[in-house]
Amino acid sequence: MATTTQNNDIRRVLSVIVTNEDGVLSRISGLFAGRGYNIDSLTVAPVPKTDFSRLTIVTCGNEKVLEQIVKQLHKLIPTYKVIESGEFVEKEMALVKIPLDEDFNGLDAMLKAYNGTIANSGADFIVVMVADNAKRIDNFLQAINKYNPVDIVRSGSVAMDV
Amino acid sequence: MDLNGSQMVIEALRREDVKTVFGYPGGAIMNVYDEIYKQNDFEHILTRHEQAAIHAADGYARASGDVGVAFVTSGPGFTNAVTGLANAYIDSIPMVVISGQVPITMIGTDAFQEIDAVGISRPCVKHNYLVKDVKDLPRILKEAFYIARSGRPGPVHVDIPKDVTAQSAKFVYTESITMKTYKPTYKGNKRQIKKVVDAIADADKPILYIGGGAVNSNASELVREFAKVTGIPAVETLMARGVLGDDNPLLLGMVGMHGCYSANMGMSEADLMIAFGPRFDDRVTGKLSEFAKHAKVIHVDIDPSSIGKIVDIDYPIVGDLKNVLTDMLPLVKEKIDSKKYQSWRDLLKRYDEIHPLGYSDDKGNIKPQWVIARVGELLGDKAIISTDVGQHQMWTAQFYPFSRPRQFVTSGGLGTMGFGFPAAIGVKKAKPEKISINISGDGSILMNIQELMTAYESKIPVINIILNNGYLGMVRQWQTFFYDKRYASTDLSGAQPDFVKLAESFGGLGFRVETKEEFDEALEKAVKSNVVCMIDVNVDRLEDVLPMVPAGGTLYNMILEHKG
Ligand SMILES: Cc1ncc(C[n+]2csc(CCOP(=O)(O)OP(=O)(O)O)c2C)c(N)n1
Numbered sequence: 001m002a003t004t005t006q007n008n009d010i011r012r013v014l015s016v017i018v019t020n021e022d023g024v025l026s027r028i029s030g031l032f033a034g035r036g037y038n039i040d041s042l043t044v045a046p047v048p049k050t051d052f053s054r055l056t057i058v059t060c061g062n063e064k065v066l067e068q069i070v071k072q073l074h075k076l077i078p079t080y081k082v083i084e085s086g087e088f089v090e091k092e093m094a095l096v097k098i099p100l101d102e103d104f105n106g107l108d109a110m111l112k113a114y115n116g117t118i119a120n121s122g123a124d125f126i127v128v129m130v131a132d133n134a135k136r137i138d139n140f141l142q143a144i145n146k147y148n149p150v151d152i153v154r155s156g157s158v159a160m161d162v
Numbered sequence: 163m164d165l166n167g168s169q170m171v172i173e174a175l176r177r178e179d180v181k182t183v184f185g186y187p188g189g190a191i192m193n194v195y196d197e198i199y200k201q202n203d204f205e206h207i208l209t210r211h212e213q214a215a216i217h218a219a220d221g222y223a224r225a226s227g228d229v230g231v232a233f234v235t236s237g238p239g240f241t242n243a244v245t246g247l248a249n250a251y252i253d254s255i256p257m258v259v260i261s262g263q264v265p266i267t268m269i270g271t272d273a274f275q276e277i278d279a280v281g282i283s284r285p286c287v288k289h290n291y292l293v294k295d296v297k298d299l300p301r302i303l304k305e306a307f308y309i310a311r312s313g314r315p316g317p318v319h320v321d322i323p324k325d326v327t328a329q330s331a332k333f334v335y336t337e338s339i340t341m342k343t344y345k346p347t348y349k350g351n352k353r354q355i356k357k358v359v360d361a362i363a364d365a366d367k368p369i370l371y372i373g374g375g376a377v378n379s380n381a382s383e384l385v386r387e388f389a390k391v392t393g394i395p396a397v398e399t400l401m402a403r404g405v406l407g408d409d410n411p412l413l414l415g416m417v418g419m420h421g422c423y424s425a426n427m428g429m430s431e432a433d434l435m436i437a438f439g440p441r442f443d444d445r446v447t448g449k450l451s452e453f454a455k456h457a458k459v460i461h462v463d464i465d466p467s468s469i470g471k472i473v474d475i476d477y478p479i480v481g482d483l484k485n486v487l488t489d490m491l492p493l494v495k496e497k498i499d500s501k502k503y504q505s506w507r508d509l510l511k512r513y514d515e516i517h518p519l520g521y522s523d524d525k526g527n528i529k530p531q532w533v534i535a536r537v538g539e540l541l542g543d544k545a546i547i548s549t550d551v552g553q554h555q556m557w558t559a560q561f562y563p564f565s566r567p568r569q570f571v572t573s574g575g576l577g578t579m580g581f582g583f584p585a586a587i588g589v590k591k592a593k594p595e596k597i598s599i600n601i602s603g604d605g606s607i608l609m610n611i612q613e614l615m616t617a618y619e620s621k622i623p624v625i626n627i628i629l630n631n632g633y634l635g636m637v638r639q640w641q642t643f644f645y646d647k648r649y650a651s652t653d654l655s656g657a658q659p660d661f662v663k664l665a666e667s668f669g670g671l672g673f674r675v676e677t678k679e680e681f682d683e684a685l686e687k688a689v690k691s692n693v694v695c696m697i698d699v700n701v702d703r704l705e706d707v708l709p710m711v712p713a714g715g716t717l718y719n720m721i722l723e724h725k726g
């Protein structure tokens with residue numbers, strides 16, 4: 001899944017399967033930092049019923065850089081697989097905290113449009129959550145601004161190849 | 163069989179057939195040293211600095227092709243070792259370095275001599291391990307040796323907490339090993355090999371660009387055969403010196419910043435570049451937009467990430483050069499007619515005649531190049547030559563008649579001053595039948611001078627030849643050319659040790675050489691002496707390494723003359 005941004009950098013989602021062992025995350029983040037590659041987001045979780053973990057990395061760079069990133073990831077000893085192309089289902093989650101004294105007019109419709117719900121509601125705030133692709137999350141967060149959110153948390157993308 | 167962690171280390175080394183290790187003890191590694199003391203399977207050489215232990219293991223590995231092994235303690239022992247790891251990593255040298263660590267129960271508490279060793283070594287090694295459970299130790303040691311020597315070789319660092327070296331578990335050490343996540347590609351793609359042979363057959367001006375991978379793959383016989391069958395002229399990188407052999411008529415010489423004229427012109431004018439295991443270092447390519455401008459490029463390398471990293475490759479082949487050439491040679495013999503490249507060879511020969519590699523000898527002053535050529539005349543194939551870093555290193559690469567791979571041991575990628583002497587110690591342990599020479603500078607030699615003690619105590623008769631120009635010569639040369647001769651912090655002539663007395667005070671032999679006759683005499687005595695030696699040669703102070711491609715310049719624009 002690749003889309004081009006303004007400066008000719010290509011956004012790319014990589015799904016990396018690695019041995020689930022100590023230090024593997026720092027090998028990967030160290031690789032990106034040491035070679036000057038970008039990480040837009042990174043998520044990690046164990047792959048059920050195996051001794052692997054899956055990292056979903058959203059990165060960007062030109063073709064040559066992206067090719068190197070994939071090769072360098074492969075070169076790490078604990079890397080089992082790097083899935084870089086083909087179709088991904090990509091989803092990201094965002095949590096948004098909004099003060100209760102806001103006028104919630106139209107919020108329901110907005111949440112509906114982005115697969116959102118109200119996740120929690122307390123004495124002073126409500127917390128809404130949405131799950132969608134990263135681009136749409138961007139749009140949602142733009143739109144939700146009108147309710148003056150006091151906190152926003154994004155999960156980073158997770159992806160599954162289909 | 164139940165063993166404790168320290169015994170496991172010893173047993174693993176025994177099974178890996180390790181004969182010599184280098185190291186330096188300390189608190190966290192003492193349990194292991196206690197077991198080293200009790201065994202007779204391998205010899206431990208006590209260096210006088212941890213950096214030297216790693217370089218010695220590195221030199222051992224380069225000369226022998228086997229995995230070099232070194233031990234250090236935690237904290238400062240380990241941090242002293244880091245330069246050695248980085249040096250071996252960038253030159254792809256197989257090594258296993260074992261460090262002590264504070265006990266697991268104390269990790270993370272900023273304990274005495276605690277440092278995050280695997281955190282520091284991560285970017286300087288092929289792989290590393292912090293051993294958290296003694297049950298894992300046999301597997302980790304097995305993997306460490308396997309990873310170090312397979313694929314693109316490199317150093318592996320194993321950090322073992324002190325409590326783990328005392329705990330016991332079952333010792334299971336398998337003969338062979340497979341790893342789910344690490345499977346180097348050894349065989350080149352057959353179809354791609356065919357295409358490559360066709361491309362060579364189509365070319366008019368092909369050039370063979372040989373890199374350190376040809377040495378690591380032990381492929382030099384096959385590379386020689388390839389060159390002979392095809393008649394394709396060749397260049398060697400610093401790391402590949404000796405692969406073709408000095409007397410090979412197809413060898414143009416070294417390529418790159420201090421490569422010879424014909425080699426660099428050949429690279430610039432070729433229409434096909436056949437790269438056997440180089441890594442397109444910037445000291446070779448010069449300005450990238452002008453590099454191999456007219457050439458299609460074939461790159462054979464065992465490391466996929468090396469291919470296309472710097473230069474776009476038209477014909478990539480991932481595989482072990484030895485295997486690839488074994489598959490390629492029958493096709494080459496069938497399809498390629500070496501006569502086709504005759505006019506190309508003639509052209510390059512003319513280039514060599516116009517600007518041959520050389521220097522103007524002098525009756526009064528000893529020229530540094532003369533010393534190297536003279537050692538070559540006198541010792542030739544009987545010696546293995548290590549170097550430090552600087553002008554003397556480049557002159558050695560240019561002027562020593564290397565006749566085989568692994569005869570030249572030098573710090574290529576990192577350019578580590580202080581590498582030469584400890585490396586030459588490792589070389590001598592690996593190849594005791596050879597004369598181990600370290601060609602050094604008056605700057606570099608002081609960076610691991612304490613190894614005189616190691617060499618004396620362990621009876622390792624390394625001969626250090628110091629090309630004493632009273633300068634950090636290579637930096638001085640850049641200052642001459644690019645900084646209007648402002649010699650900032652490079653003039654060493656004001657304060658120099660008496661190298662003769664220095665050598666003697668460590669139990670070695672020292673020689674001060676002012677004339678050519680004295681040099682011959684000193685070298686002869688040194689070779690016969692069987693003790694560590696220093697030959698301090700007073701050489702022409704302002705000699706430059708030429709030709710020279712300024713950093714970022716183009717290969718075909720070489721500085722060919724001294725700047726008076
Ligand atoms: C550890 C280290 N520090 C600094 C340098 C930078 N450097 C490269 S060559 C050189 C001069 C070396 O002087 P010397 O050993 O006398 O050799 P010469 O060039 O005079 O032959 C220096 C300082 C280096 N390569 N390594």
Ligand SMILES: [Mg+2]
Nearest residue numbers: 603604633635
């Ligand atoms: Mg000098």
